[in-house]
Amino acid sequence: MRSVLPVLTVLIALIAVWISAVAPMNIRQSLDIAERAGVSVVPESARVRSETSRFYLMYRNPDEILRGYALDRPRLPTPKQVGQELWKTTGEMALKGRAFSKRSLIFHGWITLQSTLFGFALGTAIGILGAVAIVCSRTAEMSLMPWAIISQTIPIVALAPMIIVLTGQLGIEERAVPKAIISAYLCFFPVLVGMVKGLRAPAREDLELLKTYNASGFATFWKLRLPASVPFLFTSLKVGIAAALVGTIVGELPTGAISGLGARILIGDQFGTPLAIWSALFAAAILAGALVTILTVLQKVTLKRMGGAR
Amino acid sequence: MVIQTKGLSLTFQTNDGPVHALQDVTLNINKGDFVSFIGPSGCGKTTLLRCIAALETPTSGGLSINGRSAEDARRARAYGYVFQAAGLYPWRTIAGNIKLPLEIMRFSKSDKKERVAKVLKLVDLDGFGNKFPWQLSGGMQQRASIARALAFDADILLMDEPFGALDEIVRDRLNEELLALWARTGKTIGFVTHSIPEAVYLSTRIVVMSPRPGRITDVIESPLPKERPLDIRDSPEFIEIAQRVREGLRAGHGDVR
Missing domain, CATH: 3.40.50.300 (P-loop containing nucleotide triphosphate hydrolases)
Structure with a gap:
């Protein structure tokens, strides 16, 4: 409970910044609408206004500022508008039994979640196996590690369309496959790095103890390196699943995907409905938060069973 | 000799x-x-x-x-070797730590149980088998590490x-x-x-x-x-x-x- 207050303070501060940004962001649109409604605004020409500072416009037209908080298609919606839009596209539709209609964010979130979990599983498997190889073999370390690092220097947005085209060329029609590959591409790296660190965490004495038992390499791995790496694993899994979600959304952006949160963001952009973008963004953030929370709970339970209750 | x-x-x-x-x-x-x-x-x-x-x-x-x-x-x-630090594995209980060499040396299940009980008694840690290392004092941890070195009954004990x-x-x-x-x-x-x-x-x-x-x-x-x-x-x-x-x-x- 002690951790709630600081989080709440930051949240309130963020919302305050957001709300105060709504007025300048929307002032031009508000004045356009006011002008059309016959209200006299200063300056009168829309062209002149578009070249005038937003704060000057607010200063000259103080009565029109509040209009920016109730626009139909605001450039920057208020938190309340985003909340209402989110509710309209999730809870309300679910209550009407249309949770999986094409307009529902639950449907799009579900599409994104599937690819995320698929990519996360793939990325985690690759990350763990890679780490095991790197820790067990010097050759693997020298050959794999540089490529793992280089792979992360290539911007995923550049790579994503290629992966989609390539899987299409290979005759894979299923949309989820390239998305999962992109998501695994982002997610394997933190897992790999964390696991290499974790598998190398045992101190020299811990290893020597097993040497005095004449333990095999397999036993050393199984009874010492692996359990010692578990705390590291969970930390990287949390980073990894967030990366997997980002990867999936990036994978949904290009080449005209029609479902998934990424597609909603893109469509919102193309159709000039910032509200749709914002609610999809928040849905993604909520999804990420939920996934990380699940992993945190899993981490607590596991580490407690491993004697970590200090 | x-x-x-x-x-x-x-x-x-x-x-x-x-x-x-x-x-x-x-x-x-x-x-x-x-x-x-x-x-x-x-x-x-x-x-x-x-x-x-x-x-x-x-x-x-x-x-x-x-x-x-x-x-x-x-x-x-x-030989059994006792290091300067107790070096118990934190994710294993005291009994689990003592069992470690026995697992590696493939002692039978009943033998393992018997030996753990025996060495726990030997170092006066009866009833602490289910505790995790951090729940024990430094002296008790060191006793547990001696018990671990004794568990497989080597003739030589090396203590650093x-x-x-x-x-x-x-x-x-x-x-x-x-x-x-x-x-x-x-x-x-x-x-x-x-x-x-x-x-x-x-x-x-x-x-x-x-x-x-x-x-x-x-x-x-x-x-x-x-x-x-x-x-x-x-x-x-x-x-x-x-x-x-x-x-x-x-x-x-x-x-x-």
């Missing part, structure tokens, strides 16, 4: 040139002996113990354990300053318990320490070592009886041996003070 070294030398190559950790160490340890290695830091006492355990490879000289090489003895699991990090009172108690344990089990014990009273109190033989190069300067046979209450440390014999150890340490340290 359980442990035999002849002209044993070990030189580490470092950036500042070679370091002679051990030079020409010749020593015989008989079955059932309690041998202490004492000396200032850098005298090679721990290195010698690690050579015996095949954790370090000598540069030259002979070393045999139970008539075979140190490496073979390690493979045959001829096992009580070095404990306070005087706990140390006295554990010394007393270690002697009782040694008397009961008849094991051959190699014990590294830098405390003179500890060495004199515990040992049948005291090996005094000195640094640069690491070498043996004196081997003292203790005339003390096997039965040793703590207050034996006030007896004239005890004080006399302690005196001799101190002199041995000083002689080997001619260049200092």
